[in-house]
Amino acid sequence: MRAFVITGPRRSAVREVDPPVPGSGQVVVDVERAGVCGTDAEFFSGEMDYLRRGHARYPMRIGHEWCGTVSAVGDGVDRSWIGRRTTGDTMLGCGRCRRCLTGLQHVCEDRFEIGIRGGWPGALAEQLLVPVTALHALPDTVDAVAGALVEPGGNALRAVEGAALEPGARVLVLGPGTIGLLAARFAVALGAEVHVLGLSEPSLEFARALGVHGAWTGERLPSLAFDAVIDAATSPDLPARALDLVEPGKRVVYIGLAATPSTVDTxxxxxxxxxxxxxxxxxxxxxxxxxxxxxxxxxxxxxVAATVGLDGVGGVLAGSRPTGSGPGPKIHVDPRL
Structure with a gap:
């Protein structure tokens, strides 16, 4: 089958690789749609910290935001999964340690992360191997575009839940990227007054079109009392600013990761x-x-601004926007193209 492979910093290729074979407790998914995110771009540039820590190494197959249809199952898996549309968890814990046994498999010391950590091949390929325990079935009302946005949506929803917002609360989201905008949409759905802080007017105009109550550059941010601040940006300076902006007694949620260390004054x-x-x-x-x-x-x-095939992924990771892209921050990949 065809798969996108990062062979080294800023080097990639679409290669023919062996298709996955499901082992006990595993399924094979025919990938319909996958997303490209900032983590993938960091692996492409060579800046991702996992490379330095030994949690990942080249060549590697990325892709952790996906949806598709189960086409084969291994021993011990209910065959009714075959033909079902699904997405799944990225974080695959060992299942034996104290963290896994208490529901914290996503921070298991020995975890795999699909397309990210431990060499588990990712979803930028025609097929993907996944443990059945990681699957989440998709209803018919969730199409392929939305299905491949479940993983970033889960992150954004957790950020909003971490902010402990009540209807009518005022929240500031730092960063109008995919996670920030999804967090803003979840917060709006909750009944919060949502503001977004960003750098460029086009990205802020897009945020306004999504229904946020205010979208601002740093110098234009009004003096408002924020009941929560969600830092979904990648600037090392913003974690401290988030703390400065939030009201006393309230909450700051950190979900964005900077390429260099950030400092917060405790x-x-x-x-x-x-x-x-x-x-x-x-x-x-x-x-x-x-x-x-x-x-x-x-x-x-x-x-989602555009959808490309596997042959277009390298250009996207290098920073180019596909011709005809819309204003959104997310690029999707259809491995069948």
């Missing part, structure tokens, strides 16, 4: 009696994201 956190929440994965939010998408309370599809 004296500010203590003196403001702020609760800080970190969000690593969408694992616990996947089912909720699917429910929101299926019911129509949140429509993630406008975020």
């Amino acid at each position: 004296r500010t956190m203590v003196l403001k009696d702020v609760t800080a929440v970190g969000v690593l994965s969408g694992s616990a939010g996947l089912a909720g994201a699917i429910e929101h998408y299926a019911s129509g309370t949140v429509d993630p599809r406008p975020l």
Whole structure:
């Protein structure tokens, strides 16, 4: 089958590789749609920290935002999965350690992350191998575009849940990328007053079109009392600013990752009696994201600017936008093209 492979920093190819064969407890999914995200771009550039820590190495096959149809199952898997549309969790814990046994498989020390950590091949390929325990069935009301946005949606939903928002609360989202805009949409659906902070007017105009109550550059941000701040950006300076902007006694949620270390003054956190929440994965939010998408309370599809085939992925990771792209931040891949 065809698969996109990163062979080294800023080097990639579409190669013919052996198709997956399901082992016990595993399924093979025919990939219908996959997303490209900032983590993938960091692996392509060579800046991803997992490369330095030994959690990943080249050549590697990326892709952790996906949906498709189960085409084969291994021993011990109910054959009724065959033909079902599905998406799945990225984080695959060992299933034996204390963290896994207490529902924290996404921070298992020995975890695989599909397309990211431990060499588990990702979804930028015609087929994907997945443990059946990681699957989430997709209802007919969630199409392929939305299905491949369940994984980032789970992250965004967890960020909003971490902010502990009540209807009418005012929240500021830092960063109008995919996670930030999805978090904004979930917060709007909850009944919050949502503001977004970004750098460029086109991205902020797009955020306004999605229904946020305010979208601002840093110098134009009004002096408002924010009940929560969600940092979904990649700037090393914004974690500290998030803490400065949030109201005393309220919450800051950190889900964005900078390429270099950021500094937060814990004296500010203590003196403001702020609760800080970190969000690593969408694992616990996947089912909720699917429910929101299926019911129509949140429509993630406008975020997708373009869809390319496997041959177009290298250019996207290098920073180019496909011809005719819309204003959204997300690029999708259809391996069948």
